Amino acid sequence: MDYFLNKIDKHLDNHRSLDQNKNELKRKLNDLNGLKEDIESRVSSELQPTKKLKKGVQIWLENVERINGEIQSLDGRIGESSALTRGFHAEDVLMRMKEVEEHIQQGKFCEGLVVDNPQRIGQVLSTSTLSGEATKLCIEEIWQCLMNDEVRKIGVWGMGGIGKTSIMKHINNQLLKETHKFDVVIWITVSKEMSLAKLQKDLASKLDVKFSGNECETTRAGMLFETLSFKFSRFVMILDDVWEKVSFEKVGIPESSNGSKLVLTTRSLDVCRHVGCNRVIQIKPLAEEEAWNLFLEIVGGNILNIPGLEPVAKSITKHCAGLPLGVIVVAACMKGLDDLFEWRNALKELSLARESVNGLEDEVIQQLRFSYDRLKDQKLQHCFLNCALYPADFAIREIDLVHLWIAEGLVEEMNSRQAEYDKGCAIMNRLINNCLLEVLTETENGRCVKMHDLVRDMALHITCGTPRFLVKAGMRLTEPPDMQEWRKDLEKVSLMENWGLQLP
Ligand SMILES: Nc1ncnc2c1ncn2[C@@H]1O[C@H](COP(=O)(O)OP(=O)(O)O)[C@@H](O)[C@H]1O
Ligand SMILES: [Mg+2]
Known part of the structure; x- marks a missing residue:
């Protein structure tokens, strides 16, 4: 009898302390989640492209997720219990509390969160912040294509100065930082005057293939092909600024190896079509408001304090037709001018220049020329x-x-x-x-x-x-x-x- 009375007594005790312990557990779980957030932000600053997350940190983060889920379901079960049976969960709560405390202790990671990752090959490229919703969507679309096994060749096209190189540099860095899907990320700047031999030479230096100097182009293509097919079977190759129709076969780039991707940027849609891109993504200009914000960012917001200047500055920005290069070059040469008449004069010059040209490309050249003229010296x-x-x-x-x-x-x-x-x-x-x-x-x-x-x-x-x-x-x-x-x-x-x- 005593035994049963004791049991009932203990059960009532549990029942009373359950609410208290539940609150304590909640506080501790909050601490743990706070620590997790701190660790995640430390990870994003320490996780450079040549580094990878320590296995222990990865497991710790996954465990915090698991603990959160389990405590949530325990909470649900307690909520559904009758007054009589609630007390049975007291031990579970205590167990979870201990687990959370242990995790907080383990989450110090004083010796850093990342280690070197020698397997990743690729070069981080310098980037600047990019603005615009359309740009963001383009980056996302290209990323989706890279993650999608169906798409193999991606063409990124748009006029000069629209942001193709900048967008691809971001993707290059993101690939090095965030995914383990590829063995190597290769960036080649192709340009207008690129020859087959130069392209092969650049590629060889990126892949550490040594040419003796006596091989013919076909042999070189074979050497590159072999390296790309067997050594780096999952590669991303970014060919920036392609002007002519390249023959990947002649260069030595395998077109059908599994899991690899080719991305090219070009001013010509024809080039994308000719090389058989499975997906063609056009880079769009900045919206009027976005171009204006970029202009202001460069020229400095204090110009708005000059009475009457805003509409003139807005008209100047409109002349750039949402082309980032045009906006930044024109804005940079207007920076520091605080006389309204100078701004009006600049607008007049830009309007006159526009009248004398045909086509958007010529117009951009005129905007750029405007900046040259303003060097004055x-x-x-x-x-x-x-x-x-x-x-x-x-x-x-x-x-x-x-x-x-x-x-x-x-x-x-x-x-x-x-x-x-x-x-x-x-x-x-x-x-x-x-x-x-x-x-x-x-x-x-x-x-x-x-x-x-x-x-x-x-x-x-x-x-x-x-x-x-x-x-x-x-x-x-x-x-x-x-x-x-x-x-x-x-x-x-x-x-x-x-x-x-x-x-x-
Ligand atoms: N979305 C953007 N926001 C801000 N600046 C941009 C944006 N896109 C491009 N730029 C800037 O415009 C300039 C030209 O861009 P770039 O990528 O070289 O163009 P493209 O390769 O299409 O000729 C660069 O200085 C770049 O920093
Ligand atoms: Mg470019």
């Missing part, structure tokens, strides 16, 4: 034009360019070489701040800059007149340009990166 403009002497998409070393400017007398003479060099760097910064040059890489050995292909088109447009340049850089020439191209008023000629060129 002739020497500075000449420094800028000199960058077009390098081949398209060429990584130009800052130090080389500055020395070129100094040698040409474009940098004001100073009393020391160092002072002149510093002055040259200041010019470089001015061109970068005006978005006429982009910083490509920045290391302790210095910076490399590049000219956006459309900005280079604009520069070459100018150098067809005054000053006149003859630029045949990286064009695979074997002979010098024709006699008629050597006009009397030529100021500069660039034949760089034409390795097969025989000069008489």
Whole structure:
């Protein structure tokens, strides 16, 4: 009898303390979930593309999920119990409480959350923040295609300056960071003047394939094919800025290996069709409001304090037709101007420029030209034009360019070489701040800059007149340009990166 009375007594006790313990469990679970959130945000900052999550951390996070689920169902069961049977859950609550406490203890991870992941191969690329709902949707669509086993070749197309390269750089980094679906992510900048041999050479250097120099293109294609088929059987290859119809077979890129993806960006829908893309994604311009926000971001919101300026600035933005490159270049050259008349004048110049062109591409070139004109200083403009002497998409070393400017007398003479060099760097910064040059890489050995292909088109447009340049850089020439191209008023000629060129 005593035994039963004891049991009943204990049961009533349990019943009384159950609510108390349930509340305690809830508090502890909140602590655990708070810790989980902290760990997740630490993970997202520590998880660089060359790192992977520690197995222990992954299991811990999964366990927290499981514990949350189990406590929720225990809570449900207690809620459904009658007053008489509720007390039977007391031990379960205590057990869960112990488990949660242990998990809080285990969740310190003082020695970091990630470890090196040598298997992932690929290069992280520098990116900037991208705005616009359409851009976000495009990124999502491309990502879905990459995750979808049915889609193998993806074509990303849109006009120059719309954001194709930037979007693909984001995808490249996201692939390195977030998925284990692929063994290697390969980025190749193709550009207008790319030859089959150069493409094979770039690809070989990315894959660590060594050419002896004597092979023919077919043998090289075979070597690349072999590496891509057997060593990195699941690859993503991003070919940025394709102009012509590439034959993947001739390059040595396998087209039918399972699980691999080819993505190409191009200004031409024809190229996408010709290479047989299973999915073609068009990059759309920014909506009016988004373009305006981007413009404001660059030019600085305080311009809105100038009475009467907002409608003028909005009209200037409208001229850029939602093209990100146009918006940032025009905004960068308006930055710091706080006189309404200057803004009105700029709008007038842009409107006049628009009247003189046909087609959107020409119009963009005019917007870019507007930024060039506003440099106003002739020497500075000449420094800028000199960058077009390098081949398209060429990584130009800052130090080389500055020395070129100094040698040409474009940098004001100073009393020391160092002072002149510093002055040259200041010019470089001015061109970068005006978005006429982009910083490509920045290391302790210095910076490399590049000219956006459309900005280079604009520069070459100018150098067809005054000053006149003859630029045949990286064009695979074997002979010098024709006699008629050597006009009397030529100021500069660039034949760089034409390795097969025989000069008489
Ligand atoms: N959605 C966007 N939001 C903000 N800036 C953008 C966006 N898309 C592109 N840009 C900027 O515009 C410029 C041109 O973009 P890019 O990707 O080089 O164009 P494309 O490869 O299509 O010629 C870059 O400086 C880039 O940072
Ligand atoms: Mg591009």
